Amino acid sequence: MLGEGIIKGMGETARNFLGSYVSKKRLTTLQYPEERAPQFPNARQFPFLVYDGEDPEQGLRCVSCQICEKECPPKCIYIVKSKDKRVDYKGQMQFYPATFNIDISVCMSCQICVEVCPFESIKMDTEFELSSTDRFAGLLVRKPQLAKSNDHYRKIHPHDAAESDAALAAEVAKVQAKAKADAEAKAKAAAAKVAPAAPPPEATLAK
Numbered sequence: 001m002l003g004e005g006i007i008k009g010m011g012e013t014a015r016n017f018l019g020s021y022v023s024k025k026r027l028t029t030l031q032y033p034e035e036r037a038p039q040f041p042n043a044r045q046f047p048f049l050v051y052d053g054e055d056p057e058q059g060l061r062c063v064s065c066q067i068c069e070k071e072c073p074p075k076c077i078y079i080v081k082s083k084d085k086r087v088d089y090k091g092q093m094q095f096y097p098a099t100f101n102i103d104i105s106v107c108m109s110c111q112i113c114v115e116v117c118p119f120e121s122i123k124m125d126t127e128f129e130l131s132s133t134d135r136f137a138g139l140l141v142r143k144p145q146l147a148k149s150n151d152h153y154r155k156i157h158p159h160d161a162a163e164s165d166a167a168l169a170a171e172v173a174k175v176q177a178k179a180k181a182d183a184e185a186k187a188k189a190a191a192a193k194v195a196p197a198a199p200p201p202e203a204t205l206a207k
């Protein structure tokens with residue numbers, strides 16, 4: 001029948017409109033900002049940098065490898081690598097980002113930076129209330145604002161954060177096992193140097 005779809009659509013609208021007076025389920029409008037819709041687990045807005053522990057600077061996982069900067073399609077990441085190194089979360093000496101900025105007015109939330117990062121350092125945040133009256137400086141997010149704790153990550157993406165924690169724990173265990181094996185091999189070599197091997201029994205008999 002001609003116009004059947006329109007009539008069905010209008011009927012559904014009328015059902016929701018009248019039903020919203022008696023059922024909260026049919027009231028789809030929220031009084032934002034007082035009321036907020038819950039975030040979906042896979043919601044993503046702009047990237048942030050994860051840090052472990054209490055110190056946002058010392059605990060940053062980022063080792064300034066600059067892969068994300070190279071791979072970012074609109075080139076909105078700007079990194080300056082440190083000149084010195086410091087101990088990272090695995091107990092190894094690593095570079096760190098002296099500067100790490102993201103221009104979120106250019107970022108297209110593609111998540112490529114997250115996918116290419118080999119160190120679980122950069123993740124997508126769900127924060128979306130970032131409007132600013134300053135088109136340039138107001139939307140250039142710098143390292144101190146980008147640094148957010150692993151607890152924040154666990155809160156916004158619990159499933160992904162658990163996977164990331166497990167991957168890092170496996171990495172740390174691997175590094176520790178290698179360090180232990182190296183230390184044992186070193187100790188063995190040193191002991192062998194101090195105590196020269198006893199002469200073979202035939203050599204003693206010949207004397």
Ligand code: SF4
Binds near residue numbers: 107111
């Ligand atoms: S989400 Fe995409 S556009 Fe935004 S910083 Fe990462 S790679 Fe660049």
Ligand code: SF4
Binds near residue numbers: 067
């Ligand atoms: S966020 Fe990851 S990919 Fe980007 S520089 Fe840091 S360690 Fe490298």
